[in-house]
Amino acid sequence: xxxxxxxxxxxxxxxxxxxDELTGQLYFKDSHLPEMIALGRCNLKLEVRTLMMVDSLxxxxxxxxxxVEQCRKAPESRIVITHGTDTxxxxxxxxxxxxxxxxIVLTGAMVPYKFGSSDGLFNLGxxxxxxxxxxxxxxxxxxGCYFRAERVRKNRQTGIFETAE
Amino acid sequence: xxxxxxxxxxxxxxxxxxxDELTGQLYFKDSHLPEMIALGRCNLKLEVRTLMMVDSLxxxxxxxxxxVEQCRKAPESRIVITHGTDTxxxxxxxxxxxxxxxxIVLTGAMVPYKFGSSDGLFNLGxxxxxxxxxxxxxxxxxxGCYFRAERVRKNRQTGIFETAE
Amino acid sequence: xxxxxxxxxxxxxxxxxxxDELTGQLYFKDSHLPEMIALGRCNLKLEVRTLMMVDSLxxxxxxxxxxVEQCRKAPESRIVITHGTDTxxxxxxxxxxxxxxxxIVLTGAMVPYKFGSSDGLFNLGxxxxxxxxxxxxxxxxxxGCYFRAERVRKNRQTGIFETAE
Amino acid sequence: xxxxxxxxxxxxxxxxxxxDELTGQLYFKDSHLPEMIALGRCNLKLEVRTLMMVDSLxxxxxxxxxxVEQCRKAPESRIVITHGTDTxxxxxxxxxxxxxxxxIVLTGAMVPYKFGSSDGLFNLGxxxxxxxxxxxxxxxxxxGCYFRAERVRKNRQTGIFETAE
Numbered sequence: 001x002x003x004x005x006x007x008x009x010x011x012x013x014x015x016x017x018x019x020d021e022l023t024g025q026l027y028f029k030d031s032h033l034p035e036m037i038a039l040g041r042c043n044l045k046l047e048v049r050t051l052m053m054v055d056s057l058x059x060x061x062x063x064x065x066x067x068v069e070q071c072r073k074a075p076e077s078r079i080v081i082t083h084g085t086d087t088x089x090x091x092x093x094x095x096x097x098x099x100x101x102x103x104i105v106l107t108g109a110m111v112p113y114k115f116g117s118s119d120g121l122f123n124l125g126x127x128x129x130x131x132x133x134x135x136x137x138x139x140x141x142x143x144g145c146y147f148r149a150e151r152v153r154k155n156r157q158t159g160i161f162e163t164a165e
Numbered sequence: 166x167x168x169x170x171x172x173x174x175x176x177x178x179x180x181x182x183x184x185d186e187l188t189g190q191l192y193f194k195d196s197h198l199p200e201m202i203a204l205g206r207c208n209l210k211l212e213v214r215t216l217m218m219v220d221s222l223x224x225x226x227x228x229x230x231x232x233v234e235q236c237r238k239a240p241e242s243r244i245v246i247t248h249g250t251d252t253x254x255x256x257x258x259x260x261x262x263x264x265x266x267x268x269i270v271l272t273g274a275m276v277p278y279k280f281g282s283s284d285g286l287f288n289l290g291x292x293x294x295x296x297x298x299x300x301x302x303x304x305x306x307x308x309g310c311y312f313r314a315e316r317v318r319k320n321r322q323t324g325i326f327e328t329a330e
Numbered sequence: 331x332x333x334x335x336x337x338x339x340x341x342x343x344x345x346x347x348x349x350d351e352l353t354g355q356l357y358f359k360d361s362h363l364p365e366m367i368a369l370g371r372c373n374l375k376l377e378v379r380t381l382m383m384v385d386s387l388x389x390x391x392x393x394x395x396x397x398v399e400q401c402r403k404a405p406e407s408r409i410v411i412t413h414g415t416d417t418x419x420x421x422x423x424x425x426x427x428x429x430x431x432x433x434i435v436l437t438g439a440m441v442p443y444k445f446g447s448s449d450g451l452f453n454l455g456x457x458x459x460x461x462x463x464x465x466x467x468x469x470x471x472x473x474g475c476y477f478r479a480e481r482v483r484k485n486r487q488t489g490i491f492e493t494a495e
Numbered sequence: 496x497x498x499x500x501x502x503x504x505x506x507x508x509x510x511x512x513x514x515d516e517l518t519g520q521l522y523f524k525d526s527h528l529p530e531m532i533a534l535g536r537c538n539l540k541l542e543v544r545t546l547m548m549v550d551s552l553x554x555x556x557x558x559x560x561x562x563v564e565q566c567r568k569a570p571e572s573r574i575v576i577t578h579g580t581d582t583x584x585x586x587x588x589x590x591x592x593x594x595x596x597x598x599i600v601l602t603g604a605m606v607p608y609k610f611g612s613s614d615g616l617f618n619l620g621x622x623x624x625x626x627x628x629x630x631x632x633x634x635x636x637x638x639g640c641y642f643r644a645e646r647v648r649k650n651r652q653t654g655i656f657e658t659a660e
Contacts, residue, residue: 122205125290452535455620
């Protein structure tokens, strides 16, 4: 029995930031998801779509509506969303309020994939695994753990996601 | 609710191979698991033990008995085992024949973690996620997928794990 | 005959920038020079000193006076200075105006050493080689080339150093 | 004044070894020199030729004759040769016995470029610098140092090149 197809929706975030060597600034160019999927020798059936390439601090209500809409109309019932960590909880809760019957897993990275010390590949591996095994609902997968959208917060001091009581 | 503690048993495999710059050979020194767990900013409760550091082609029946024994007597009911890919299926089946009531996930890498293009971090992320969510049984987590020990083989031509009918 | 001791003066620059995973900003912590020297298996006699850790756009006249002073009073006659590329030419010319009889080579990087795609290690290798072989004078070593302080500029469009007529 | 064109002759060696993920063996595919030159943002005029891709322990007298011949007939008077470290001294001495009036610099790496901890980029940077600045003769550039072909040996215990009295 082969696994169901999973949709990956790319929204940007630290995951995909690059270093501009002329300005010394971080910026977005293309997503690194295809490269990361290849590096992981990932053999899942995937449908990868880039919705936007933004820092999640700059994500608008309209952006979130687009994400919700794309999840609703996706033919797949299992979805992974790459997202900046700063407002990942906000987007997860917007999805949880609106979408039922699908397993949606948001993930991201604390350090850009292209930099030596990124957690991105680890998080992507865990997010794809959680998307295959968790029952319908909206989740955040970070730090090796998963959290329900309704009960999670990012600890700004440590950068670690934790259960919100 | 915080997740249960997971035991990680290290047995060596490509995961942990290093390059000896004097001889030009690959060899084992210390495990890179602690470094990989730190890189993944993994916040799970983990108990990490090194059982052996061997190429899985050189793993003996006695080695496999030790692995089975360690899984049986572990207080944790969720276990991840890092293992060479060549005989990962053999060890998984030995575990499946002997152990019940625990979720055991074997994983490994096609390229050593210390080399630039390793799939190790991706696989570790997925294995830890599968260990938290799959029901009791013995599984292999490779290429983003999971397989029951009873129905998996490594395709020697492609290096990809696939369902054995 | 073993080579003369070379002094390395660290002033910061892109070379040594790191990514702060909590703020998403680049910042300075410790210099990576010792790690780079080890990676290069460098067997030269070196005396490494950190003078400052600054972005070269923020380097003041007082900072430049300190650098000149440190080069003048150094017992070594061969010196390598790591420096941000934006004002590297300014510092090189300040040194050329004031110091005679020593071979001083400034180098830097377009991308931080800790990021995957840095030119830092290549530049450090070439700077240490130029410092051993060029006659007294002040030079910039970038892009595999060397330039006299009096006749070099950084092309802001391309990020490449080139001869100024 | 722009620098003279430098010829780079590729012969293989640890520099260019890769990891075969199906067999677990090291092997040669394409040279990484072009990628390394790009990473170093090298702006020198270079003419890069692959002569062979061999482990230097397997280099034959005929291979060495070819290298000598290629250096003799090259239009450039400055040449860098990438070479395995085990017999680098032998090839350097064969060149020194036969070629006059050119600056030839042999370099290599203790760890393959594609592995995380390679000294290759550092050595390439220094070799290209030495090739521009040293007077005619045959040299080995390793560990940040240069050695005349006539007075160098590789210390097998430490992997470090050193002056032979």
